[in-house]
Amino acid sequence: MRTSIYKSISDPKLFKQQLLFWSEQFREIIYLDSNDYPQNYSSYDCVLAVDAFTSIKTDYHNAFEDLKQYQQNTKDWLFGYLSYDLKNDIEQLQSQNYDGLEFADLFFFQPKKLFLLKGNQLEIQYLNMCDDEVEEDFEEISVQRLVFNNQKSAIKIQQRILKENYIEKVSKVLEHIHQGNIYEANFCMEFFAENAVINPIEKFIKLNEISQPPFAVFFKNNKHFLLSATPERYLRKEGEFIISQPIKGTSKRFLDASQDEQSKMQLAFDLKERAENIMITDLVRNDLSRTAQKGSVEVQELCKIYSFLQVHQMISTVTSKLDSQYSVVDVLKTTFPMGSMTGAPKISVMKIIEQLEETKRGLYSGAMGYFKPNGDFDFNVVIRSILYNQEKKYVSFSVGSAITSQSIPEKEYEECLLKAKAMREVLSEIKTN
Template identity: 45%
Template sequence: MRIESFDLLDSKDKFHQKALHWSGQFDEISFFNSNGMSDQWGKFEQILAVKALFSFRANENVFDQLDAFLRLHQSQFIPGFLSYDLKNEIEELQTTGKDQLEFPEAYFFVPAITLRWMAGQVHIEAEDPVKIYQAISDTQIPAITPISVQVQSRWTKGEYVKAFENVQAHIQRGDIYEVNLCQEFFADDADISPMEVYHRLNTISPTPFSSFFKVGYHFIMSASPERFLAKRQGKLISQPIKGTAKRGANPTEDQQIIADMLRSKKEIAENVMIVDLVRNDLTRSALPGTVEATRLFEIQSFEQVHQMISTITCMQDPEVANVDVFRNTFPAGSMTGAPKIAAMQICDQLEARKRGIYAGSIGYFDTVHDEFDFNVVIRSLLYNKQKRYLSFHTGGAVTNQAAADQEYQECLLKASGILEALDASLGE
């Protein structure tokens, strides 16, 4: 394998479009795009990895097998994903919801070809980097084709309200403080070009943890704004999102909305509960006394929404393996509620479908530098091309102060970018 660097003759965006379309020939594709929003812990602008030399796929005993796979493949960049339902392996939980997407619970691969975009250049690692660069440069971006998808909601508004009220009854009984209640939107007999839909989604809703993933006939098109967990030089970083508001019509209105979010007792309370949960989760992997909330209640603004984000860090205990860090923290607390196990049990009882990859995580292990970076799979489309089944979920925090209609509208707001990318309205 050789690494060579090339100046980008096309614009960065055009070259990555060409590269994505070129990559369509392979059964395994992983593309991460920071959309120019990379923070101090980000390592690249964009990275594309294709064609598995070695792969890991598992539906049971996942963490032990993944640990063995990572130890076997040292000095590698290894992208992949983890399903939310790995919670069942970590705790005594079970998922009863129907699964029509049929993704594996976990998948990772060692790529034959890797492209990294940095500072106006693309760095290609492959057996013949020049050949790869030329092939991508010669790739023609296909014409845009119309999309015809009829998206439906798994729940009526009345069914959502009933589940919401059930959660609040649990809160009032003292069973839990907060639950992230989610609902599915889906399309049967959906015929789409996943790459084209991803490009549209990323154009409509650019985010720092955007990703496109293909394994066989399974596709993930993600516009995630949330980091689940990263490791940089022995430091663990988690950045949960809890708190959402619609963008204003102009900068003045945006500033007023942000000010209202920062004064909102409800939004602050939701965020604090999840910060405490994440701090508790990280403690199990941390050197004593190093867990701290370094930034609280930061507002980050995206195309459709403002988000309240906090940052929690710690130094990893060197006696705790990287895979065990995930075992100690997975799934993301922002997607469960608090207390975590009780909240997940209630979600299993109430939600109509298996979450699967939604609320799980996509990212990579860098075994060269002993680092990793994973997102939270939200604002993301999942697609089984063989079954022509398309699905996405949205959710929000239910607390004692929450109002059913407001939370339902927040679910629709979070769905808006995906619906626009599909050129779809919501059917009954």
Template identity: 40%
Template structure:
């Protein structure tokens, strides 16, 4: 495969590359926004065009992706796992409405790969393609982002009254001992909505730059994500997960920010949420780990983003050499930060009290690389779009524990929606 590296002199080159990529049936941009990350493998990477692909049909999904990966082990693979693959892994069933109609999972090996590092781009392309001409054709694109502003508010799939009722029902399950934490999510949506997905993504990324930002296109389906959370990654023989649990708004001044961070770090409810999820993820990772190798940071770290402060924990282990990559992912899927604990009981209750299928939301997007590493985010702070149906949607959620208060948790859901609403210059219906 021909490869060439070019210095990036055009400050808009990545934006132009995104517009260029949107002309293909499948494309994936994983964009770190240059956040400092000791586990980062690449700053940003853009996969374009399809050599081979696999679309989940709802049976033995992880096994089929495992076989697909084995055939293409020396190539990059990009794709997503939908949250409702949980139904294949556990005795669960989802009958909630699904207007977005994404497949449960999808992966592809790209025709063209652009890797961005330190103001340079390395382009890999098929033998039949002229690599310099790809670079030049991107440079020649006239940058025009339009179509990310909406003329009406998002509708609520779950009214505030319905949310508060579901909250109280779930609180009763906690008081009875059925569960001790659950992540209740709600959908906001627009029908007959025409947007230009690259424009919407670029605006979202400018409003909410995050380390796991993603633009993913599969035919007429789009994932436009400002995710701050790593689900699971592999670096050599090390597996790691970095769940987020604990959220606070940004302050108006540096001093106010510091005070909010201190309150977040000392808030018993937020810390209890984090500890519960760390325990859950630690237990999940144990199923793929060498004995005694699972380790967690004692104190979650505060990560500050444009819209919010978050409590982030890091759990690592050494992978058992007999465990495959897909097995390791399957054994922790879906992300514990988006379910609750005990995990299966919490997921069953989410299906019972939520009003729409999560689909890709709360699933994972990422890559497998030829060197044996992989990295997947948690699909949160994300717009999902079906261009054919002109259906646009996003979810937000928050953890309910024994000490949670309904009004506070509802306010946290709205806080998490801010980045998307600002990016699209709209609001939620009353």
């Protein structure tokens, strides 16, 4: 049983940071922040889950079935992630590229302590604990001082695939497209640093401040960290409704208002970007139909432009109603990995990009989120994110772009650099132009 206590918070923005600083003492942390971004589908402004009561950690073998059993047996709040390489559980695929991060393929935990903030109302849910402990923790959180360590350590960021090699690889993707093997491929590359020592919470706060996305995440599992400023939702379940919001299409923000509006309009009417988005929207429609009530799949928004601090994005919203014969984990399994991070058709693309990419994706382009006790869930797409193995002192972030028949390799490379800008700025402590 969970003990629930409700509090009014006078300064929610300050309290969110106090929550995050207080959480640092725990082995397992998931902190989710919507940054007050206006959106139609949102339950909370901020969520913090800490301290595992139970957990599941596994490789891809039989992972979705193991997760289904865990979710159905606990019938409680569960927080965690699905790595991209769970594709190997769904299809006859493999991942043999270099992995400097060594995250488990799947990890979820049932938190002892949970904080749910909406507006200035805070709900605290503790598992099998007394009211006194809740009050003691709340008092401790409320007096947290936000102290930053301003020591700057030199981090040398390297690029796994250099420009010349990138252009050569994208040209090979284009050959596959022109031969009719695939229609679109999301090709990704890694930036990394070795012997890197960072303060994960401090770097997350900086990344979040310069991006302010709706699905920000700070995640810790012992020595593994995710610092995510992702703008993309993978999948949400509300009752019988399933909501997916794939992103395809990116343009730069400008300080000058007229330049910025021009960039936004160019994205809205860019035929290549629209074609990318529509292709993936169609793939999502097909994926959702596998667990949907007949005739319930609908495109609510097609190629709508959303603006974030760093970039403008083209986002579509697809919904369905879940057929009662399917479990909540079935919905994830039949739509994973998300089409925005693969391309189409999925299986052929995943085989090709596995050959051309030089790094195992792991948690990058996977999903992070939670299940509620009633089976509702919400998961983001892990992009615009820094991953850190503290024990190995290995820092990594990856970026990608969608390659279609109209792609120009040099322009795709520039798009990757644009997407890398925020992470590079935060890690290198250097302001990029």
